[in-house]
Amino acid sequence: MLETRLDLDRIRAARQVIDPVFLDTPLYRCEALEPLLGCSVNIKLETANPVRSFKGRGTEVVADHLVRSDSRAVVCASAGNLGQALAWSGRRRNLDVTVVASRFATPAKLDRIRALGATLELVDGDHELARDRAAEIAHHQGIRLLEDSLDLETCEGAATIALELVGSLEPNAAVLIALGGGAMATGIGYVLKMLAPDVEVICVQPHGAPALTLSWHQRRVVTTETTNTIADGVAGRRPIPEVLNDLLLVADDAVLVEESSILKAIRLLHDQAGLITEPSAALGIAAVLESPTRFTNRPITTIICGSNVDQSKYRNWLTA
Amino acid sequence: MLETRLDLDRIRAARQVIDPVFLDTPLYRCEALEPLLGCSVNIKLETANPVRSFKGRGTEVVADHLVRSDSRAVVCASAGNLGQALAWSGRRRNLDVTVVASRFATPAKLDRIRALGATLELVDGDHELARDRAAEIAHHQGIRLLEDSLDLETCEGAATIALELVGSLEPNAAVLIALGGGAMATGIGYVLKMLAPDVEVICVQPHGAPALTLSWHQRRVVTTETTNTIADGVAGRRPIPEVLNDLLLVADDAVLVEESSILKAIRLLHDQAGLITEPSAALGIAAVLESPTRFTNRPITTIICGSNVDQSKYRNWLTA
Incomplete structure (x- = not known):
């Protein structure tokens, strides 16, 4: 058993109280992205609901x-x-x-x-x-x-995403998860480590907001003075100790990506997958763009976790 | 019983052989569109799958x-x-x-x-x-x-969309369906007329490709010499008699919309709903834009039936 704050029975119980409009979201292979990324790409789409995020x-x-x-x-x-x-x-x-x-x-x-x-x-x-x-x-x-990520309901809610993934994951698969406060990464990571332990759980954060990734690598809370990223959804500076402890137990890696890769990922998802994503939702694809050999010929799954963008900024990102 | 070529038991059987990746697609209210359209808007999203259409x-x-x-x-x-x-x-x-x-x-x-x-x-x-x-x-x-729309499998497959709609439709609802060859309109229309007969079934076609709509109104096959629309997915000229016969029994109305309304609908869906749509998928919203009083305060459901666009054209549509 993993000594995290999370619990499979509670996560399964959480699923019972969530409005079905948020559950059983699309999970599908997006072959149009594959020649460009060199791996098999599966999309878990969390934006087709009334609030456009997970x-x-x-x-x-x-x-x-x-x-x-x-x-x-x-x-x-x-x-x-x-x-x-x-x-x-x-x-x-x-x-x-x-x-x-x-x-x-x-x-x-x-x-x-x-x-x-x-x-x-x-x-x-x-x-x-x-x-x-x-x-x-x-x-x-x-x-x-x-409190997002500290309060277990937020982690348990996000963890229900993984209940919908485990049946489809091959042992050599990697699941790429945007890392902000940590609710999604600890929630999904916990379920995967319990039910699909061979799957690699990779958290992705921007270089411009690296606090929790730095903390994970140093195994202690590291704070930063500022953040500087277009990925507004993950731009925290003060990681929560309890969340870090859980993340240390369930994540296999935490990586940082450049802003230019996030932009390139947003454009790829728009042009090749037909998806509007907010920057946080493009972090997984950005990580593949930066480390193609790591994922060559492997099946990856990335969670498209939000699509709430300002249209003026978004149109600039498409043409940047 | 409706004397169409369709049959509820066969449609339910069709559902059993369809890969689940195409079934139980997102159905959700999109409130961000509502102030602009003056009605309650429900999206049935048929693009989050490996081929990006229904x-x-x-x-x-x-x-x-x-x-x-x-x-x-x-x-x-x-x-x-x-x-x-x-x-x-x-x-x-x-x-x-x-x-x-x-x-x-x-x-x-x-x-x-x-x-x-x-x-x-x-x-x-x-x-x-x-x-x-x-x-x-x-x-x-x-x-x-x-043969699309003539061969019953194409109508029965499309009809399974409606099996996923009927439970959520209020009696004064309108369902807006893109009209091309007629498979989707006859399939969905048939199920609605059988299981939710008070719901208004409205087919939408562009003025630039009006053959089946003209045929529906004149109750006989009307062909056209040319088509001229950006809605490539519905641009037919020679309606199929068997399909027209079915459509006459299951559609409450068939309307034509201008190209400018299709463009406006594409932009609204992009900006307010965060969805990339091909022109055919925006026809329902275009119809609401052209006849706002018809839908005032009513719940409408529109099927976002495809998102396969050329990126160069699509970016032009966004800024046109």
């Missing part, structure tokens, strides 16, 4: 727990996708949802949070300041603070 | 029948999506697949047909000439001719 899996579990415990309010910090998903899950259960975000967050994400009826508070700083402010609000108002 | 549902049924009857070869005419899907379904069953297409067909579609191992023959004319040539090849070689 985060609904976790927020459904959170919101279900809140309702069962008679709690009616919750606050979270978010780069945009968690907040949007929590707003969606909360609205249908009549929960009061407050989202704290950086005023530099992707406007398209903030617009959707507002449209879904959540209270949105912007802070004049980055995601870490938003985390501090969310904690303050929770303390003052006496409401539930949802 | 056509795999039908070709799986065809290929299964061929194998059961010990036939090893098949030929079809295609604007590109049917051929790609037949190549995919045939390859995994060791069938010899020949596809005949217009040399003016979308190059990205033709590239995929070749990449999937089918024999591709191009004719110096439009889709109707490709149909003639495919029939000639079938006759000379004594192999199965697959």
Whole structure:
């Protein structure tokens, strides 16, 4: 048994409370990408749902727990996708949802949070300041603070993705997972290590936001002063110790990729796969572009975890 | 009972032989489109699969029948999506697949047909000439001719989409279906009329390729001399009488839309829904744009039936 905070029975139970619109997402081979990447490419698509990211899996579990415990309010910090998903899950259960975000967050994400009826508070700083402010609000108002990646519901929700992968993975497969706070990587990694232990679990982060990857390699929490990446969804600076501990047990590797590779991956996914991806969702393909020999002739699976982009920026990325 | 060529038991049986990668596709509400369209918008996404269109549902049924009857070869005419899907379904069953297409067909579609191992023959004319040539090849070689929309497998495959819709449709709902040869419209329309008879079944075709819509309104086959539309997937000129007969029984309306509306719909789906669509897949949204009062406050469902586009053209459509 792996001594993580995660548990297969709880993950299977989480699946039971998640709205089916987030479950059993498309998983398919995308041969048009293969000549360019030199490996067999499988797409797990987490964007064809009402919030266009995988985060609904976790927020459904959170919101279900809140309702069962008679709690009616919750606050979270978010780069945009968690907040949007929590707003969606909360609205249908009549929960009061407050989202704290950086005023530099992707406007398209903030617009959707507002449209879904959540209270949105912007802070004049980055995601870490938003985390501090969310904690303050929770303390003052006496409401539930949802902390992405620390709170197990977020990891368990993401882990349900892996329940939908294990049946299709060959032993020499690699699964490439965007690494932000770590909920998706620890959740999926845990299930794979339990049910498909030969599969290589590779986390991918940008060089411009490397804190958790550096921490994984040094086996201790490493923070950074700033972040500088287009991959807004994974741009944290202060890894959470409990999450790092889990990640050390379930990840086989954590790699960093250049911004230019992320851009190239976004374009490949657009042109060859017909998919609009946000930068975080293109990290797996970026990693293959940077290390082609590592993956030659192997089957890889990458999770396309979000498609919430600002259109003006996105069109620039397509032509950059 | 509706006196069409279709049958619910056969459609349910078709579902059993279709590779699951084409089934149970995403169905979700896309609220970001709603303020712009004035109605509740549900997306049925048929592009997140190995051939990026709904056509795999039908070709799986065809290929299964061929194998059961010990036939090893098949030929079809295609604007590109049917051929790609037949190549995919045939390859995994060791069938010899020949596809005949217009040399003016979308190059990205033709590239995929070749990449999937089918024999591709191009004719110096439009889709109707490709149909003639495919029939000639079938006759000379004594192999199965697959005729889209005429051959029931293509209608039954498409009809399985509707089995996945009926549970979610309210009585005042409208389902908007791209109208080309008629397989999708007659297949989906038949299931809806049988299982959700209050739902309005609306077929949508471009003004630039109106033959089947004109035929539906005049209740007789009307052919046209030419087609002129970016919606390559629905650009036929010679409706098939048997298909028209079925369509007359299952469609509540057939409407024509302008090219400018198709372009606007493509852009809306890109910007607001995060979806890359080929023009045929945007016809439903184009119809709502042209008749907003018809759909005000009603729930509509549109089938995003394909995403195979040429990138150069697509980028022009985004900025046109």
